[in-house]
Amino acid sequence: MKVQVIVVAAGVGTRLKASKPKALVLLNGKPLVWYSLSVFERCKDITSVIVVGHRDYLKDFQKIIQKAGFKKVHAVTPGGETRADSVACGLRCVEKDTQVVMVHDAARPFVSSPMISDSLKAMQRHEAAIIAVPVKATIKKADPKNLFVTETLMRDTLWEVQTPQTFRRNLLDRAHKDKDKLCCAPTDDAMLVEKMGVKVKIVMGDYKNIKITTAEDIALAKLWLTK
Numbered sequence: 001m002k003v004q005v006i007v008v009a010a011g012v013g014t015r016l017k018a019s020k021p022k023a024l025v026l027l028n029g030k031p032l033v034w035y036s037l038s039v040f041e042r043c044k045d046i047t048s049v050i051v052v053g054h055r056d057y058l059k060d061f062q063k064i065i066q067k068a069g070f071k072k073v074h075a076v077t078p079g080g081e082t083r084a085d086s087v088a089c090g091l092r093c094v095e096k097d098t099q100v101v102m103v104h105d106a107a108r109p110f111v112s113s114p115m116i117s118d119s120l121k122a123m124q125r126h127e128a129a130i131i132a133v134p135v136k137a138t139i140k141k142a143d144p145k146n147l148f149v150t151e152t153l154m155r156d157t158l159w160e161v162q163t164p165q166t167f168r169r170n171l172l173d174r175a176h177k178d179k180d181k182l183c184c185a186p187t188d189d190a191m192l193v194e195k196m197g198v199k200v201k202i203v204m205g206d207y208k209n210i211k212i213t214t215a216e217d218i219a220l221a222k223l224w225l226t227k
Contacts, residue, residue: 002098005040005049006090009033009106010079015213021054023106028225031064032212035109041070043113045120048074052090084186088176094169101172103189104164107212109221115205116164122201123166130190131205132159162205165189171198
């Protein structure tokens with residue numbers, strides 16, 4: 001089974017207040033994107049990787065890949081205006097004989113081989129699989145106009161979605177081709193697939209698999225890396 005990973009690394013990271021794209025911000029001396037690429041490089045289930053970077057920093061991504069000696073990186077391509085646009089850019093680089101496409105955010109440095117393997121196994125049975133963890137906190141739905149609570153949601157039905165997300169290649173292709181019909185502003189690829197009426201299987205993730213968004217997240221990631 002040929003599996004290609006699209007690593008989405010085109011975000012500017014506004015909330016991180018960095019002078020460069022978030023994926024290039026240093027974490028213990030290494031660019032954030034390095035961590036997930038190193039995991040995919042070592043994982044026997046992965047055939048190759050496509051890095052979707054900020055168009056103004058493609059040379060920086062190429063230097064990182066060359067310096068680290070990542071042999072599985074198949075292409076480095078510029079991203080689009082939105083995350084969904086960037087994934088679509090990555091899909092255009094997927095090889096014709098690829099059966100499975102996995103999408104991962106470069107801002108999640110703690111992806112692991114067991115997550116990847118479990119996700120692939122679930123996808124083989126269900127066509128689409130996502131990594132997620134049960135929500136710990138009580139979640140309330142509110143009226144956005146006045147911020148009054150309208151509903152307290154049942155916690156045991158709520159999951160916090162992570163990446164990687166894994167799909168049959170033809171399914172993800174169709175979802176992105178019909179993106180404008182399916183959803184106005186998809187926040188992840190699974191949302192597009194759900195709108196097609198396809199059931200998406202949840203695979204247990206890890207609370208450590210955080211998405212680096214703020215300076216506090218960088219501090220927490222540094223702490224975990226020292227343990």
